[in-house]
Amino acid sequence: MKLSLLALLGVSSVTASPDSLTAVPVIAIMSHPYNSTHEFIPASYVKYLEMGGARTVRLPFTADDAEVEKIVDNTNGILFMGGKPTLPEPAIHAYALATDLQDGGTPYTLGGTCLGFQWLSMLMANSTEVLSCGFDSEDLNLALEFTDAGKASRTYNPDTGKYSSVDMVSLLTDNAVTLNMHTCGIDPVVAATIPDYTVLATNMDRAGLPFVSGFEHATRPIYGTQFHPEKNNFEYGGDSADVAAEPAVHDENGLRMAFELISFFVREAAKTGTRYDAASGVEIVYESNEGIEKGDAHEETYMWKM
Template sequence: MSKFLAISTITTAMVSAADRPVIAVMSHPYNATHEYMAASYVKYIESGGGRTLRVPFTANSTQVEEIYKQTSGLLLMGGSATLPQAARDLYSLKLKGDSNGSFYPMWGTCLGFEWINQLVSEDDSIIDSKFNAENISLALDFEDDIEDSRVMPEGGVQTDLAGNYEITMNMHAHGVATEDWLANEHLTDTFNLISTNDDLDGKNFVSTIESKSADKAIYATQWHPEKNNFEYGAVDNDQAYLSTSHSAEAVRLSFELAAFFVGEARKSDHVFKGDLKLAINERTGVLEETSFEERYVFLK
């Protein structure tokens, strides 16, 4: 092989790894024999140019470490499950990597947002279970920290869309009360408070946060950007039971946020070797249910 071809091959491999980031997504318990991952999260990441690799809910420390090494970021999805040890282990590896100069972005949606707040606050009780925010789409109420935001840049298209249209879909009875969030120094030292919202009873909750440090790269939304593009919630009569918006503005917001997070993952130096199965290849079937339009199911 000529020197030119060798250099070309190496360069192509490096570009390919950067342009094809693999995002770790944790699956949730489904029954005694299976776990699941909402298909909308896989599609969401794919819409930004990434691929997904499943983190088993019950993954041990050895599995978690290998997944961390071979993925370029982590997304914690919405659902209904308690914070598992595997998520705590991944977060610890991320913090260790951050201190050593590695870059590993992290995103939490709904339940994932709540897990991130529990992890960073070091207080599982930070989560309040008395919110009335099921099946509503809202425009974000931005806070002063938006002037430093990367995910919602002041004057940017994401901010215009999320702030002026009722397109951020909420499906939660749990959350973090703004007053509790502001009282926790671990949270206020780590994050900028980007937006809050009121639930149907007027109770204020934190809706968007991001790490103060760009190098730490943690982003979380109590609302669901993936639903705008990939969840219709159709029941037997084909009537949507979710208030999810599929307007041009809602679809654009979903795409912009997916592209942003996958763009963050492209900065990672972690390389997928191909000896672990991607979620799309590992799945053992597609389960259709009303809580999510599609779920990929996996043997435990």
């Protein structure tokens, strides 16, 4: 594992003032186990949220209830990222806290990408049985097949609360720029049984099996994409022979898609106002990480000792 020199010396390369954090939304990203000693967050998720105007903090995969509560108290929302782990108790607790805030009138925002999308789907269903596996959807770029609800959604329709005039429905119907990297997902028939689960778009894998590509909660600020928009701008992939490992589309349409989705998500999170307290001890990712690993699947990965 290659760690940055600054991290090894115990020096932070970025020091954020309290004012810089309270002036913008602060979004938590749940880290995942990397090995027996470390947890990680790919830098692409941090950069993706920053592209939308947010700062980021880490929600540990192994956080206890008190730590989850402190992080929720000091953030505007949570993004659950892609990966492999099973749904952990801290994510369940964070979801319960978020929905309690929402019930109380605070629009605390939740988002999920790939595995995170699946976690949110299971949490909304209150069941792990809504998840199906066996999809042939690794390294697969697709154009979205929108539902009528998707065309009129908060996420994709600029006339329903977005901050852009970009026609996202046309852009994503006409261009195969959503990168899928999953073997599990949500069947549209099963999705119809989840209360308040609005299917925005679907796709089929290489074998013709349908899966949900995106959803939003009918009333709550909860959003998910089965595909990986954080990769279009920030991940190129590759191995020792410079062969692309992740065929994310980096053309104008792919970049625009990612920017519009994260801009919407961050603006939704901003509706909660200032929640971050510099005295809380919750540190931004740049200050709290204990090193950076460089690799292929993710060009840069922030690491934390467990």
